[in-house]
Amino acid sequence: SEKWVLMVTARTPTNIAVIKYWGKRDEKLILPINDSISVTLDPNHLCTTTTVSVSPSFVEDRMWLNGKEISLQGGRFQSCLREIRARANDVEDEKKGIKIKKEDWQKLHLQIASYNNFPTAAGLASSAAGFACLVFSLAKLMNLKEDNSQLSAIARQGSGSACRSLYGGFVKWIMGKEENGSDSLAVQLADEKHWDDLVIIIAVVSARQKETSSTSGMRDTVETSALIKHRAKEVVPKRIIEMETAIKNRDFASFTRLACTDSNQFHAVCLDTYPPIFYMNDTSHRIISCVEKWNRSEETPQVAYTFDAGPNAVMIARDRKTAALLLQRLLYNFPPKSDTDLDSYVIGDKSILQ
Template sequence: MATEKWVFMVTAQTPTNIAVIKYWGKRDEVRILPVNDSISVTLDPDHLCTVTTVAVSPAFDRDRMWLNGKEISLSGSRYQNCLREIRGRAGDVEDMEKGIKIRKKDWEKLNLHIASHNNFPTAAGLASSAAGFACLVFSLAKLMNVDEDPSHLSAIARQGSGSACRSLFGGFVKWTMGSKEDGSDSVAVQLADEKHWDDLVIIIAVVSSRQKETSSTSGMRESVETSLLLQHRAKEVVPKRILQMEEAIKNRDFASFTQLTCTDSNQFHAVCLDTSPPIFYMNDTSHRIISLVEKWNRSEGTPQVKF
């Protein structure tokens, strides 16, 4: 490794995703392993995304991170897990132009600076942690020349935020819950790319940009501990629904796709109400939008829009 002071950096952009068959509840809190499979649609990165720049230099005395311009701690286990996993897979890096050569073994001694920015409200229900951790893992993998395919990287991103594994792919993505204790088979796979259904339009209505009163992490834990409906959903309902949703996506069947999406969304909120104490993620504006959607579809006789 060269002794002069240099900075080597990479910037990446990763979109957020919206689950159409929801992930809610973990069977393993540490490894972030879900109680059921889930399916999502990746949004257009031009509209909702995280942009992350990661830099390495011998001049940096410790790992540091800034989110939306404000420094945050990297001491949490989720950040540490992602950093450890990527560093463990790092390869040799050489930039002839800048005269930089980093050997595989050097990465353990070098410190990182990470700057991440969301172009949408954080922790308001738009999967900011999914885009954030996916972008963190993807940019670190590029910086450290990690030779892994997106599914393998998805297992690392999952350890930061469950839904992050799905944001490493465009289009329609399935997160397979897996069955192994170590979580090695709990990965994301692309069902169809972003060109598969390019006339499908998603409208985001931000009814509140405030942070959620109950975080997803604590909400899931409480649902797993107290909701009988969640147990029934994971075992009996979701496996059938996943197969139906895969078929609807494959055939671009808008009526089936939207009906399944609405039904699953309603059941997710029912699980939240079945949790003790109950969790409320919708407000009066959310309910008014749902009412208008249902009235519009009834007046047309066929599904025009769904939620």
């Protein structure tokens, strides 16, 4: 019968880099110029849910994002689909009487429906969760034998930061040495239970979509910034080692110093790009000042901050009590919808807990 449909649904959270990836050495394969480290959010917040399905009655590959059809013709989707199909295996569902041979996957077509549980336009990294979820669900559907690290090297070709969302907890994207990118993949540094005191609070400073895409921003930076060379060669390799130690020892003071200085250097590199790239705005800067002032008034840092390619603040509080105080301070200093353009807060309760 040609009537059957086989489907798989998966859910993947986004991740936030605490040592940033910025700059590619190969644009097509998406190979970075430095290692990076991230924390994967709780899957109950900021995640993508994707259902992939296959049926002999489908006549072409199609995809819907938040209910709206999108094109799969882009190079990044095509790379992911090609890499996964090349590794597909036999699939048998005895109950449904379905038998798919390895080679059938080259001819069978897919339908993919993906939803973000947060506004895609909010300027919060959605491609990371999206491509990780797409690759993971397709790998399950096609019975791939590869482990999550090997799958991360496929997700990387959809969006660089996506490779880090194949694992929970703390994750390192190793830049790799190979020209074909086979060793540019993600490994888990610590699982989600390792440091579960941490709470992540995201302040949505502006829900507008970022003006400079990460792809064109990175290209301009690599072509024009002198600072990025120093960063990639001298600064990040040392920070990666220090950050790994800080995570291992749950050393919040070192974690905060490394995450904050790395975010600030990333934005300095953006300013050093010509023409300059401004991702943070006045509100972002005021949030940094507020957190820095607080940290300095205490014996030891209470909150780390980091900003990606947009003005939204990601803050990591050392524990739940501090997170409650942080929220109070934010609401007091940045009342939503009044003198600032702070729209809302997204609170990642128990952030990195599953």
